[in-house]
């Protein structure tokens with residue numbers, strides 16, 4: 360097994376709120392990966408004295424440890440426990456009922472000789488490449504499905520519209536302080552023999568496909584394996600630099616934290 364990863368903050372000098380880690384279980388076979396994209400908090404009070412990067416590191420570390428050590432617990436159960444554990448870490452000092460309490464998108468995968476399990480919540484992506492080269496993207500479509508309705512609104516109301524649907528019925532879901540969200544993640548499994556390699560990317564890198572349309576998910580996978588995760592991030596940064604004001608390619612942030620993990624099984 361070989362693992363490659365790279366990350367870069369969207370703005371130099373600002374905290375990188377992505378989290379990426381992999382595990383090879385001691386005494387076992389296979390491994391696990393976790394990739395989180397911490398949701399940047401709004402200016403002002405958001406109920407937590409620790410911050411989004413602290414939250415992402417705590418949740419990501421807990422999820423990796425649980426996925427690797429409790430192999431009989433489904434990944435959604437591991438996420439449920441990891442959210443609870445992280446909430447317990449600051450429930451007495453912070454207001455976890457605040458709607459913008461720290462939160463993150465989640466990708467998790469775990470594999471052994473027989474099976475590859477996966478979990479995706481919100482808009483980071485997991486890509487599975489088969490031995491014949493076919494690439495399947497595992498995506499949580501909820502946020503993308505809301506964007507057409509948002510685009511029909513005046514520009515100034517779009518952000519508020521989507522914000523109102525964050526962790527709300529009929530909206531989209533991120534891992535925050537409520538463990539019940541784990542049951543809403545996209546989950547599944549594939550035979551190990553059908554997966555040659557995996558890639559997990561945060562949306563700061565996924566915009567190579569979804570915003571700049573430089574290729575599809577299979578082409579991004581090829582870029583990640585042929586040139587490496589750091590080169591893929593550099594391609595995104597070049598595309599952002601060519602359209603700094605988002606005129607040709609409208610996007611929420613000019614550039615975003617970008618992270619990739621590639622695992623060749």
Ligand SMILES: [Zn+2]
Pocket residue numbers: 406407408409410449452453
């Ligand atoms: Zn806190």
